[in-house]
Amino acid sequence: xxxxxxxxxxxxxxxxxxxxxxxxxxxxxxxxxxxxxxxxxxxxxxxxxxxxxxxxxxxxxxxxxxxxxxxxxxxxxxxxxxxxxxxxxxxxxxxxxxxxxxxxxxxxxxxxxxxxxxxxxxxxxxxxxxxxxxxxxxxxxxxxxxxxxxxxxxxxxxxxxxxxxxxxxxxxxxxxxxxxxxxxxxxxxxxxxxxxxxxxxxxxxxxxxxxxxxxxxxxxxxxxxxxxxxxxxxxxxxxxxxxxxxxxxxxxxxxx
Numbered sequence: 001x002x003x004x005x006x007x008x009x010x011x012x013x014x015x016x017x018x019x020x021x022x023x024x025x026x027x028x029x030x031x032x033x034x035x036x037x038x039x040x041x042x043x044x045x046x047x048x049x050x051x052x053x054x055x056x057x058x059x060x061x062x063x064x065x066x067x068x069x070x071x072x073x074x075x076x077x078x079x080x081x082x083x084x085x086x087x088x089x090x091x092x093x094x095x096x097x098x099x100x101x102x103x104x105x106x107x108x109x110x111x112x113x114x115x116x117x118x119x120x121x122x123x124x125x126x127x128x129x130x131x132x133x134x135x136x137x138x139x140x141x142x143x144x145x146x147x148x149x150x151x152x153x154x155x156x157x158x159x160x161x162x163x164x165x166x167x168x169x170x171x172x173x174x175x176x177x178x179x180x181x182x183x184x185x186x187x188x189x190x191x192x193x194x195x196x197x198x199x200x201x202x203x204x205x206x207x208x209x210x211x212x213x214x215x216x217x218x219x220x221x222x223x224x225x226x227x228x229x230x231x232x233x234x235x236x237x238x239x240x241x242x243x244x245x246x247x248x249x250x251x252x253x254x255x256x
Contacts, residue, residue, distance in 0.1 A: 006065070009075045010241045011056055012049045014041050016076060017066045018085040023095050025064055029187045030105050030162035037062050037177035037188040040089040042069030043216075047234040048171045050241065055171050058178040066092070070213035075242055079249065088210070090194040093165055097124060101131040106160045108135030108186075110152075110176075111167030112195035119199035135159040139168075153183050164188045167195040 006013040022038070029036045039045065039062040049056035059065060066087035067073050076084040100107050109117060117136045124131055135156055144152070156164065164186045166173045173190035181188070196202035205218035216231045 007076055007079050007081050008245075009072055009079075010046050010050050010238065010245060012041060012046045012065070013060045014065050014067050014072055014076060016081050016084050017064065017087055018083075019087055019092060019095055022064065022066055022087050022092060023099055026096055026163060026187050026189070027099055027103065027105065029063075030100075031103070033162065033185045034187070035181050035185050036064070037174075037181050037190070038064040038066070039174055039190055040068040040087065040092065040192065041065050041072055042170075043071050043238045044069075044230050044234060045170050045174075046072070047238055050237075052171070055174065058171075058174050061178065062174075070211070070215070071238065071242075074213070078246055089189075089191040090197045090204070092189070093191050093194045093198060094127075096163060096165075096189075097128055097131055100163055101128040104130075104132060105162050106132040106134035108133070108137075108156060108159060108161035108164045109167065109195065110135070110137050110139070110156075110164055111169075111173065112138055112199075113201075114138045116195050116199045116201045119201060120195055123199060135161045135164070153180065156184055156186065161186055165194070166190050167192065169193070 006015050008014075026036075026038065039059050041059070045059060049059050067076060067084065068087060068089050070086060073084050073086045097107060099105075109120065112120070117138055121133055121136060124133065137152065137155070139152070164184070166177055166188050168176055168190070169192055170190070173192070177188040177190055193202060197204045203218075203222055205215040209215050209218050216235065220227050220231050
């Protein structure tokens with residue numbers, strides 16, 4: 001188990017990490033053929049964990065939890081955590097693919113639509129011609145039978161995949177990784193919409209919106225029906241709960 005210092009934001013453990021540390025951790029585990037799962041945390045994940053204790057335990061048990069959302073980066077800074085850096089899921093995916101190509105580590109992709117995976121494979125091979133993409137699978141949008149699940153596990157194992165990017169969306173991808181962690185000698189990363197962004201099937205927010213914490217507003221305008229509840233209900237709740245946590249921490253510090 002990873003033993004870096006973690007800080008609690010609302011009820012989720014988040015680590016002070018950066019791209020180099022995250023890549024080194026994943027590559028080391030992949031070379032050793034160890035099983036691990038990594039969560040890329042944002043406010044949506046924090047609120048899912050707050051509302052669901054079972055999901056909270058799944059995320060907090062991850063081998064690495066990196067801050068993907070800018071509000072989490074700012075939150076860690078307000079909690080006096082030094083040298084905090086955003087570890088953005090799509091960017092982490094690219095950096096890991098680059099290193100996997102260099103070290104000839106087989107990678108796989110689980111999730112997304114068939115068309116998305118085809119475009120993603122094409123773009124990755126153009127950028128990393130020697131990358132070993134050992135596995136790609138678009139699961140159906142329903143619960144898999146035990147037999148189907150066993151077959152997927154067998155196929156991932158036989159493919160030799162050492163780094164598996166999981167793009168099922170939160171909380172499904174984290175639940176899937178936790179369930180399959182002991183079945184696979186693979187490092188798994190839940191990267192959400194990274195497949196769509198990197199494949200070009202969904203537009204990415206401009207850089208200035210990403211660094212100013214306004215990426216949610218961009219995504220809301222591109223997918224209002226799917227995302228309105230996540231952002232318009234969860235964001236104010238997150239702000240309230242974190243402000244309350246910060247106030248308690250400050251009061252505790254003053255009293256001592």
